[in-house]
Amino acid sequence: MKLYHQDGAPNPRRVKIFAAEKGIDLELVQVTMLKREHKTPEFLKKNPSGKIPVLELDDGRCIPESVAICRYLEAVEPEPNLFGRDAYELAYIEARNRQIEFEYWREIGISWVHGPIVAQLGIIKSIPEAKEASDKNTHHYYKRLDQEFASTAYVAGDRFTVADITLLTGVDFATALVGLKPDEGLKNLDRWHKEVSSRASCQAFGAMPDGSS
DSSP: OEEEEOTTOHHHHHHHHHHHHHTOOOEEEEOOGGGTGGGSHHHHHHOTTOOSOEEEOTTSOEEESHHHHHHHHHHHSOOSOOSOSSHHHHHHHHHHHHHHIIIIIHHHHHHHHTSHHHHHHTSSOOOHHHHHHHHHHHHHHHHHHHHHTTTOSBTTBSSOOHHHHHHHHHHHHIIIIISOOOOTTOHHHHHHHHHHHTSHHHHHSOSSTTSOO
């Protein structure tokens, strides 16, 4: 199977960590977004949305969207289980993962789009007020996470799941490229981050192209 990705991009990293946890080897195909390779007619045949990651199966069929790809990998390689073993876990892990996407990833996405790196590309007109608001919301969310990790080891309970991968890749991206590092003194969040970052899968696929996280 081929995974179309870009080094350092957080969504492809989610899939790469997930696959590594499963022991699944994927052929990585670099798609350079600055060169607009994800918008070429050839790539749009694989994903009409023109986004990465995309998983291409051996028979040529393609699956876009990181969570959808991870669900496929879970189906073909059920263990170690990362989406839930019973009805409650399936629902709770899904809920926690969606909360992170909607309440955290959305905010760091706004800060990224209206930040200095994207502004230099000249693609959109940045709105400083939007970045200011999303920066504030992100730091509020970090404080909430710190409180949650005071009573739970991982995002969705007492074991590592896809929700931890979603949060880790978000925090690392926000820290490295958006200027939204968690505040000093959030000891519970820091404990979780260090523990999850030390996993072999996360070490193998760091947040940045050089492998650092």
